[in-house]
Amino acid sequence: MKHKAEHILALAVSLLLLGGVSWALGCALMQPVGAASSTHYVAPHGDCHGAMPCYAALQAAVDAAAPGDEIRVAQGIYTDVRAVTYDLGGWSQTVTQTLFISKSLTVRGGYTVTDWAVSQPLSHPTVINPQGRGRGILITIPTFQSSITVTVEGFSITQGYALLDGSGLYAYGANVTISGCRFYSNTGNSIGSGLYLAGTTATLIGNIVADSRGAGYGHGVVVDAGYPAQLVGNRILRNGNGLLIWNNRATLINNIIAANAGDGLSVIGGTVHGWHTTVADNGRTGIKVINSGQVSGSLTLTNTIIAGPGVGVQVGGSPLDASVARLTATLWHNLTDTQVTEGGRIIQTADFEGDPAFVGDGDYHLTAASPARNRGWPSDVHQDIDGELRDPLPDLGADEYLDPDSIRSVYLPLVTRGQ
Secondary structure, three states: OHHHHHHHHHHHHHHHHHOOOOOHHHHHHHHHOOOOOEEEEEEEEHHOOOOOOOOOHHHHHHHHHHOOEEEEOOOOOOOOOOEEEEEOOOEEEEEEEEEOOOEEEEEEEEOOOOOOOOOOOOOOOEOOOOOOEOOOEEEEEOOOOOOEEEEEEEOEEOOEEEEOOOOOOOEEEEEEHHHHHHHHEEEOOEEEEEEEEEOHHHHHHHEEEEEEOOOOOOOOEEEEEOOOEEEEEEEEEEEEEEEEEEEEEEEEOOOEEEEEEEEEEEEEEEEEEEEEOOEOOOOOEHHHHHHHOOEEEEEEEEEEEEEEEEEEEEEEEEEEEEEEEEEEEEEEEEEEEEOOOOOOEEEEEEEEEEEOOOEOOOOEEOOOOOOOOOOOOOOOOOOOOOEEEEEOOOOOOOOOOOOOOOOOOOOOOOOEOOO
């Protein structure tokens, strides 16, 4: 397993090779910590061991920072919430959360008060916990004419609550990069209980979104109408529903969408392209592609594992505006593989059947017995979800089984479907 910084860098390089992210964004991801114009520090009780300026509350640091500054946050649990009233184009709203951002900032957790140079969020967890009294994070543009860029990295966000969407994180109108964060046990009362991204240019890298709940159909992640989104190396697990792309364009690379109670991946209008996706153990439907009423849904997946107790892929639309799923190099292991309703179409190439032989107990890494090994089509995705190198003939799904002799292995027996 690679160091966290190497993991994020490797995943960013994969996106660049696919043309999914601009050169400028790639450079931003690879800049060293400390490139911001000014740095602010946050630690429990306001004790930063001499680093200045120092704050005890996240919001106090954000309020004091100038656009483009960086905020480094030490290990601890941050529970303060604040109600903020803002006016966006004559529409006034009061929102309550632990962290409200309406300017360009970089906010990083995972530090200690004795080491402000290196972020290590796994060993030094930095937790945002509004304790059910509001959202974890809200990011919004200050005016409709403005543009802001916000990076949030290395936090755990839990026990957020929203009357509507985005109890863990809600972002509107901004250019956002969320990386190396863990969202868990957040509750909302609409379609997006974990993260809700609306009208944003969004990049999600190496996050875990788990155990989000809502009004019977809350999703872990919702990407609403707006600008293209990139999701790389994320795990979306055990939510009411998994990932929803709604009237938008998105690129998916090395993601695991698993054990969600309802649907795993839903495309309701818009266009989605994905490489190396693991969709497993979702309760109702692994993948759903339907017409939104405004535009049709289009999903193209390459090197995919689709497994679980329900329907593998469901596609529907309307006779005049059909939705389509194009699947290349897919391992199937479902009770019902496909379901096509009026106005839907599925195009399949290079299908295989068999139990993917995951490690199990919520671990979706492959084992040596997996028929997903060396079945993928060559692509420009050269690392897996852990940042480990893929073989020239890659494995299906988000994980690459580590075996230096795998290319020379005899293929395991499989049932191959006729086309």
